[in-house]
Amino acid sequence: xxxxxxxxxxxxxxxxxxxxxxxxxxxxxxxxxxxxxxxxxxxxxxxxxxxxxxxxxxxxxxxxxxxxxxxxxxxxxxxxxxxxxxxxxxxxxxxxxxxxxxxxxxxxxxxxxxxxxxxxxxxxxxxxxxxxxxxxxxxxxxxxxxxxxxxxxxxxxxxxxxxxxxxxxxxxxxxxxxxxxxxxxxxxxxxxxxxxxxxxxxxxxxxxxxxxxxxxxxxxxxxxxxxxxxxxxxxxxxxxxxxxxxxxxxxxxxxxxxxxxxxxxxxxxxxxxxxxxxxxxxxxxxxxxxxxxxxxxxxxxxxxxxxxxxxxxxxxxxxxxxxxxxxxxxxxxxxxxxxxxxxxxxxxxxxxxxxxxxxxxxxxxxxxxxxxxxxxxxxxxxxxxxxxxxxxxxxxxxxxxxxxxxxxxxxxxxxxxxxxxxxxxxxxxxxxxxxxxxxxxxxxxxxxxxxxxxxxxxxxxxxxxxxxxxxxxxxxxxxxxxxxxxxxxxxxxxxxxxxxxxxxxxxxxxxxxxxxxxxxxxxxxxxxxxxxxxxxxxxxxxxxxxxxxxxxxxxxxxxxxxxxxxxx
Amino acid sequence: xxxxxxxxxxxxxxxxxxxxxxxxxxxxxxxxxxxxxxxxxxxxxxxxxxxxxxxxxxxxxxxxxxxxxxxxxxxxxxxxxxxxxxxxxxxxxxxxxxxxxxxxxxxxxxxxxxxxxxxxxxxxxxxxxxxxxxxxxxxxxxxxxxxxxxxxxxxxxxxxxxx
Numbered sequence: 001x002x003x004x005x006x007x008x009x010x011x012x013x014x015x016x017x018x019x020x021x022x023x024x025x026x027x028x029x030x031x032x033x034x035x036x037x038x039x040x041x042x043x044x045x046x047x048x049x050x051x052x053x054x055x056x057x058x059x060x061x062x063x064x065x066x067x068x069x070x071x072x073x074x075x076x077x078x079x080x081x082x083x084x085x086x087x088x089x090x091x092x093x094x095x096x097x098x099x100x101x102x103x104x105x106x107x108x109x110x111x112x113x114x115x116x117x118x119x120x121x122x123x124x125x126x127x128x129x130x131x132x133x134x135x136x137x138x139x140x141x142x143x144x145x146x147x148x149x150x151x152x153x154x155x156x157x158x159x160x161x162x163x164x165x166x167x168x169x170x171x172x173x174x175x176x177x178x179x180x181x182x183x184x185x186x187x188x189x190x191x192x193x194x195x196x197x198x199x200x201x202x203x204x205x206x207x208x209x210x211x212x213x214x215x216x217x218x219x220x221x222x223x224x225x226x227x228x229x230x231x232x233x234x235x236x237x238x239x240x241x242x243x244x245x246x247x248x249x250x251x252x253x254x255x256x257x258x259x260x261x262x263x264x265x266x267x268x269x270x271x272x273x274x275x276x277x278x279x280x281x282x283x284x285x286x287x288x289x290x291x292x293x294x295x296x297x298x299x300x301x302x303x304x305x306x307x308x309x310x311x312x313x314x315x316x317x318x319x320x321x322x323x324x325x326x327x328x329x330x331x332x333x334x335x336x337x338x339x340x341x342x343x344x345x346x347x348x349x350x351x352x353x354x355x356x357x358x359x360x361x362x363x364x365x366x367x368x369x370x371x372x373x374x375x376x377x378x379x380x381x382x383x384x385x386x387x388x389x390x391x392x393x394x395x396x397x398x399x400x401x402x403x404x405x406x407x408x409x410x411x412x413x414x415x416x417x418x419x420x421x422x423x424x425x426x427x428x429x430x431x432x433x434x435x436x437x438x439x440x441x442x443x444x445x446x447x448x449x450x451x452x453x454x455x456x457x458x459x460x461x462x463x464x465x466x467x468x469x470x471x472x473x474x475x476x477x478x479x480x481x482x483x484x485x486x487x488x489x490x491x492x493x494x495x496x497x498x499x500x501x502x503x504x505x506x507x508x509x510x511x512x513x514x515x516x517x518x519x520x521x522x523x524x525x526x527x528x529x530x531x532x533x534x535x536x537x538x539x540x541x542x543x544x545x546x547x548x549x550x551x552x553x554x555x556x557x558x559x560x561x562x563x564x565x566x567x568x
Numbered sequence: 569x570x571x572x573x574x575x576x577x578x579x580x581x582x583x584x585x586x587x588x589x590x591x592x593x594x595x596x597x598x599x600x601x602x603x604x605x606x607x608x609x610x611x612x613x614x615x616x617x618x619x620x621x622x623x624x625x626x627x628x629x630x631x632x633x634x635x636x637x638x639x640x641x642x643x644x645x646x647x648x649x650x651x652x653x654x655x656x657x658x659x660x661x662x663x664x665x666x667x668x669x670x671x672x673x674x675x676x677x678x679x680x681x682x683x684x685x686x687x688x689x690x691x692x693x694x695x696x697x698x699x700x701x702x703x704x705x706x707x708x709x710x711x712x713x714x715x716x717x718x719x720x721x722x723x724x725x726x727x728x729x730x731x
Contacts, residue, residue: 118582123593127636130582147636180731181578181639306630309623 005134005165006031009098012141013042015173018069020045020060020433021098022053026073027113028100031165036071045433045462048454050077052426054084054097054155055452059427061093062413063388064434065218067148068095074102074162075113078120083420085155086124090417091239092216094153096144097125103163104132117159126154134167139174146177151184152304153216185303188320193328196274196299196316201338203272205348206232209255211284212239212416213277213302213322220244220409222326223276229333230340233352235263237278239416242406247385252352253361256284257553258398261360262352264551264559268294269351275300277322280312281417282555288312290558301325360551360564361402370519372396372471372543376403379441379469382526387439388413388431392424392448395477398549400443422451425468429455432464439530441467446496446540447476456509459536467529468538470502473545481548485563506538515540570599570619572644572651572721573628574729578637579605579612586635587614596620596628600653600696600718611639611731615721617696640729648724654691655699656681658713661688665710676702687712695719 003011009032013021022045025033036044047053050072057068068088072081078099088095102111118130127147129140137160144156200206208230214223220243227234227250234244235255244251253260255267267273267285273296278284285291288311300307300314301322308317318325333340363373376399379387389404390413391397397414406412413431415423428442449470459466471477479494506513512535516525522541529537550565577583584603591598599617606613618628625643632641644651661669662685669688673680678692692702696719703714723729 119585122582122586122589179636182636304634306627306634308630310627 001171002168003171004031004035004168005137005160006035008134008137008169008171009141009160009165010035010039010042011171012138012173013069014039016067016141016145018042018067021069021071022047022056022060022430023071024050024053024073024077026077026100028074028102028162029071029077029165031162032071032098032100032160044071045429045458047426047458049452050080051083051422052429052452052455052458054081054095055087055423055426056430057095058084058088058093059390059413059430060434061095061430062427063410063431067145068093068430070095070097072097073100073113074117075115078115078117082121082124083422085121085157087415087418087420087423088155089124089126091212091415092153093155094148095155096141096148097155097157099157099159100165101130101159101161104161105163107161117157121157124155125157128157128159130159131161131164134164134169137164138171139177142174142177143179147179147182151182185305185319186321186324188318188325188328190328192316192318193325193332196318196329197332197336199272199297199299199316200230200274201336201340203232204344205269205271206230206274206345207266207270207272208232208234208274208276209237209267209278210234210240210243210276211237211278214240214243215409217277217303217322218409219277219323219326222323222330224248226326226330226333229330231342231345233266233349235259235267237284237416238401238414240278241401241412242409245407246405247407252356254401255559257286257555258402258549258551259553261358261551261562261564262355264553264562265355266352268559271296273298276326277302279307279310282311285312285559286553287556287558290561358564363547363550363565366544367519370516370522370541370543372399372473372541372547373403374519375469375471375522375541375543376400376443378523378526379443380404382523382530383439383441387411387441388435390414390424390428390431390440390442392442392444393419393421394445394448395473395481395547395549396443396445396448396471399471421448424448425452425455425466428466429458429462429464432466433462439467441469443469443471445477446470446472446474446499446502453505456506456511456536456538460510463534464536465532465534466536468536470538470540471543472499472502472540473543473547474499475545478549484548485554502538502540506536511536511538513538513540515542517542569625570617570645571625572649572719573616573618573632573641574644574721575614575616575632575641576606576611576639576729576731577614577635578639579610580637583612583637586637587616587632590631590635591618594627594631596624600716602718602720608731615719617719639731642723642727642729644721644723647727649721649727650724651695651719651721652693653696653699653719654693654717655702656715657690657692657703657711659688659690659706660686660710660712662686665707669706669710672702672706676705678702
């Protein structure tokens with residue numbers, strides 16, 4: 001039977017098992033919306049801004065192991081989506097974005113709502129396509145899903161001109177896909193696995209450093225087994241939180257710019273480092289030269305060869321899917337004659353305990369004023385550590401990462417690579433849709449929340465009972481912190497003047513708003529909010545204005561050159 | 569160090585911009601870049617002359633391989649290879665200079681492919697270095713126009729970049 005390009009597009013989404021498509025209609029996608037309208041298998045979530053469509057699809061993807069789907073129109077629809085696409089790209093999130101384009105005959109004529117979508121998105125997608133023949137829609141969408149999910153995941157965009165979406169052709173969805181130029185690594189080189197095990201067993205000061213790759217590969221079980229089997233300390237990157245249980249005694253906390261003292265010192269002074277699905281980015285190892293002045297052997301597991309030896313020279317690269325590689329490592333380790341020698345690494349553990357003794361996450365508590373860290377600690381208690389937490393970007397993001405102890409993967413949803421303010425609320429919508437019965441909280445600030453606050457309207461329409469935990473310090477806190485430390489206390493434009501009444505704002509959107517001003521009210525308010533299972537509760541916590549995030553490794557400094565709260 | 573990287577890519581619209589975009593986005597050098605279809609019409613062959621430290625070249629190689637439309641990549645400079653570039657130079661050639669230009673063209677094994685009463689157009693093929701030498705050998709003030717294709721490269725003997 002002949003179908004239109006638009007109908008084919010929707011049939012493809014059905015074939016891929018897409019539950020939700022997050023989008024916003026417009027001229028160039030009218031045919032596709034028409035095709036959506038006549039079926040109910042794929043549910044459309046109407047956002048209020050295209051950036052939010054992509055973030056919501058992103059949150060959906062991060063909290064499941066599925067591909068998120070967004071649908072936007074040409075021109076401004078696409079340019080609004082770019083921030084979302086770049087966010088997903090930096091964090092390697094599998095996503096398919098379908099965009100409308102002006103008709104093929106109008107391309108290049110500066111038509112109404114025309115932009116060079118493939119050109120604009122090229123640097124921030126894994127791949128993109130402009131479909132110029134209706135016969136190619138099905139095979140292109142098949143490829144798009146395959147590319148998005150396989151290898152190192154990422155967003156893939158399919159641009160469909162309006163005339164193509166209304167032309168007709170026979171529909172059949174390809175059963176399989178192969179791309180001759182694309183062969184993502186799967187299994188690792190067994191010789192390298194053997195060498196890695198040998199190296200790990202000789203370590204005196206070992207460290208395991210695991211990132212977002214563990215989450216993306218669903219390899220946290222294997223990682224946990226490996227860490228336990230070896231008896232080594234383990235740290236997570238911001239993207240890796242939940243990949244290893246935070247309450248486990250071998251966990252030394254998050255590392256990096258705002259990592260714990262023990263994680264950063266351990267990273268700096270280890271003699272064998274096993275990096276698992278992590279990319280040594282600037283916020284993690286700080287100054288590369290400072291980091292590399294220590295003699296250590298680095299083993300690096302990553303599915304993307306270009307991540308290896310990009311910033312830090314790797315001695316033993318293992319290219320492959322993290323889950324496969326960890327399985328191989330576990331098998332080799334179990335079969336090995338030699339066993340990990342806990343006595344040999346006992347002095348190292350003693351050293352780590354000494355570093356731990358610094359208690360680097362300690363903060364001054366107060367009965368008068370709400371400390372932001374305290375809110376996160378209470379959030380952790382009230383939700384029993386079992387909520388999905390999304391965050392925006394800034395101080396609140398770091399506090400959430402530091403004080404909410406994630407024991408499970410895919411529970412911590414944040415924009416790590418791009419650092420996109422405005423991510424938290426729409427991402428939480430995607431998470432809540434994927435997990436309708438779960439507690440989903442968005443930890444945000446009064447700066448970030450206003451970047452996508454229009455989505456409160458979407459939450460009302462789709463009855464998403466999110467809990468918005470806003471740490472309101474009336475400052476762009478992280479900017480202010482840097483200005484305090486590095487710009488002589490000159491708080492240029494970091495003050496959020498003329499804030500709205502967030503309680504009334506929440507109410508105006510049809511939600512529940514709460515303002516919490518006293519430390520003693522924090523816990524009762526959180527409890528009440530989470531008891532309102534059917535309602536979105538917007539919690540405006542009036543927090544200490546000048547609280548800073550510690551520890552801190554200043555940009556360009558080495559991991560051991562850390563500033564602790566006690567130093568100031 | 570100077571490297572010559574050869575690659576095969578899908579002969580599709582936009583493929584070239586993915587490569588050139590990669591170089592500009594990551595701040596890699598491009599000394600020259602040439603591209604044309606091969607005997608297999610679905611494939612284009614590209615030769616990129618670039619320079620950088622070993623680490624940068626390793627990244628360029630990996631990043632190129634990561635592009636979905638890139639089928640195969642080879643760093644020609646890692647082994648025996650040949651490199652040729654075509655140059656067309658239009659020079660002012662009058663009076664005694666006509667004979668001098670002819671002689672220089674012969675020495676460099678080029679040929680004059682267009683003649684007018686005041687100009688010669690000289691075609692020259694060789695390594696980039698040879699073309700440079702020619703430009704240095706003739707009187708610079710006589711050069712009216714220079715067109716260079718950029719280097720094309722191929723491996724020696726059994727070094728073959730093929731699908």
